[in-house]
Amino acid sequence: MPIDPDATLLRRRAADLRRLAAHLAATPLDDVLRAAGAATWVSPRARELTDRLTVDRARLRDAVDDLRLHAHWLERQADAAEAAAAASLAVG
Amino acid sequence: MAELAYDPARVALLRARAVAALQHLGRAAADDSAAASALRVAARVRAGIENEWLPVIDRVLASVAMLTWTTTAPAWVQGRRGAALGRALAARARALARDTRVETVEAMLAALRHASSDDAAMRALFRELGPDGLLELLSALATTDTTSTALPEALRAAFVRTCAAGGLRHGFARGLVDAAAEAHVRSGRDGAHALTFAYLLRGGQLPTTFLVDTARALVAAERRFAGQQGLQPDHGWSLWTVSVRPPHALAPELADPSGLLAPAAGDPMYALLAQLARDGRAGRVVFGDHDRAAYLFGGRDVLADGGAAIVAAAATAAAGDDVGPGASPRTLAQASLVASGFVNHFGRANATRASGEVTALAAARIVGTHLYAADVALAAPGVTDDERLGALDPADRRALEEAGTLTADGAPPVTGVVALPHDVLGPDDPRPAALLQQEPLGHVLDLAVSTDMSAQLLRGALATYQRGLASAAAARLAAGEIARPDRYLAEVTADAARLDARIGQRVGHQAERRGRGADAALTFWIRAIGDGGGRLGELLGRPGAAVVRAVAAPVTDAATSALADAEREAAADADGRARLASEQLAYVWARELHNAGVIDARLPAELAPGGVLPAYGELVRRVVAHPDWTMERVLRALDVAPSRVGVELDIEALRDAMATAQLPAYRELD
Secondary structure, three states: OOOOHHHHHHHHHHHHHHHHHHHHHOOOHHHHHHHOOOOOEOOHHHHHHHHHHHHHHHHHHHHHHHHHHHHHHHHHHHHHHHHHHHHHHHHO | OOOOOEOHHHHHHHHHHHHHHHHHHHOOOOOOHHHHHHHHHHHHHHHHHHHHHHHHHHHHHHOOHHHHOOOOOOHHHOOOOHHHHHHHHHHHHHHHOOOOOHHHHHHHHHHHHHHOOOHHHHHHHHHHHHHHHHHHHHHHHHHHOOOOOHHHHHHHHHHHHHHHOOOOOOOHHHHHHHHHHHHHHHOOOOOHHHHHHHHHHOOOOOOHHHHHHHHHHHHHHHHHHHHHHOOOHHHHHHHHOOOOOOOOOOHHHHEOOOOOEOOOOOOHHHHHHHHHOOOHHHHHHHHHOHHHHHHHHHHOOOOOOOOHHHHHHHHHHHHOOOOOOOOOHHHHHHHHHHHHHHHHHHHHHOHHHOOOHHHHHHHHHHHHHOHHHHHHHHHOOOOOHHHHHHOOOHHHHHHHHHOOOOOOOOOOOOOOEEEEEEOOOEEEEEEEEEOOOHHHHHHHHHHHOOOHHHHHHHHHHHHHHHHHHHHHHHHHHHOOOOOOHHHHHHHHHHHHHHHHHHHHHHHHHHHHHOOOOHHHHHHHHHHHHHOOOOHHHHHHOOOOOHHHOOOOOOOOOOOOOOOOOOOHHHHHOHHHHHHHHHHHHHHHHHHHHHHOOOEOOOOOOOOOHHHOOOOHHHHHHHHHHOOOOOHHHHHHHHHOOOEOOOOOOOHHHHHHHHHHHHHHHHHHHO
């Protein structure tokens, strides 16, 4: 497969986004929520904090999905650039 | 009896885990601008742990304050259940709207949690409280204690659950709308009640009937307001304008990632549209009404968020997951009607001012699903809407007149679904499709290709559509239905090429508008002509032209790549673009003709296993792997492929004709 500088850059960007997505996905919020159960503490404030962290966890998951979506799109762009380079070789 | 409120050892463990999460988030970093939004979310979560969790944990560990807290329900709910419990809750809730001391709020919260699994109690609570009582209570809580949201969240969750279970009295939706509107005006437009109403709508998904009722009531309230104020009917949205906004505990949920209150936060219509964006059935009822569609798509202001909410709601109704293969004709007709209303109203009034990735993607999804209608509308650029209307089947014309979308004096219809013929299918096989007007369709197309991702989405849908047309034509030729195959193919392939170039031209213009330069965008557009399949659908929602699914043959193979640009520089001028695009498109057609048995390209099994030609990208890969073959040789083989059904076809001539058809659009860019 020929090396296309545009494709290389796109793949590097995609890899960066995937790396960040993996890092954020590994945030141990589940551990926090598990440790914050009724056996640990019980109060309206505790419940409020837990509810809010549950919402934050969902937002973080959405952000991870967005990052992966964007990375996927960059990789497709890279595919297209590389395939075009292959096509030019084939025709030439 | 006081409960033990905490276990010091476990709280210490909780602290360790919170610190671990905090440190983990602190290590999140990226330079790419595409990561900015995710990093903002991470920072916000981190701030929550640092500024809220850890101080509370540390206070608990340092004191015995929590030992005095209790989660047991207050005495006034003990021993009660069902409707009696609900009535007791409602009585306290009404009092709470005037007395929001911490202890009464916490008692109410404990009581609500105690009763939350008692459906009859919840029904009674909301029936007794009524829409105005609910709104009043939430607004009082949010404006007197601007830091705590626990009780509003619990109330909203109970409201959503009860609503979803059908436990609200008929008219509750209208009551909420009217209560919010009246309180908003009565308060001197402080925005508190409107924000509270929007907060309620921003919770869990509400049922279809409730959403439809809310939409009807909201539009009616806005129009009533416009009438009372002597405003134009379309200015009813100004009902929700705000003078001075007091602190409001629920505002952060309606804030942008930056933390600022979103421009549309206090306008409940945007919150309702967000609900509709998750319920296509509700959207089809709401937007299926001609008058309401005209107001929402083209009258009322819906651009405070760049058009994201209205276009997303329209996309779910017109092109959602349930508007696909297997959908009933009724659903497809309703979806087409929404598409017609969206394109004709939003395209005329708002599309040129709409912006943003979400908006563009949703517009691309609508057009990509209704490409048959768009193709027919764009097929004859010199024909006016009046002329198209004049050519309508009398039965369709009567139907439009009866629906009130076509006036007796022959004015163009605003919206509609009619049986539209297509040259590929022939005059005897018209298909029901959205009636789209050319000028607004052009504006919506511009929006649909205004970002890289949306252009890619539309490209995928158009590639699938092009292949569907080629497949349908090949099937008709194979069946011997066409008297003059050469003339038929010349006409339909030229039309297909023209359609591709006309949209490609808009891609070029939009790229220039963004300062990106047309060349790169067009090179992408042309390379991806042969790319049509399922992958984009999995990624961004199904881009396949569902409403033309009868036209589009099943696309089963993963058309994995785009790619026919042999010489990048050659795409820098109109002739080069037209030639490269026609080569790509000619392959799409030749492939379908070959696979349908109309022609026999006589290619070796290494290139066409089982005699079936692959997608262009796959073919390129196979050619690269076989040094005896070049793409040029493959294209020559297709050019001279003999017919299997006794028709003489000249693929090379077709390719030249396609290039000629595309030239005007591409020349316009130079």
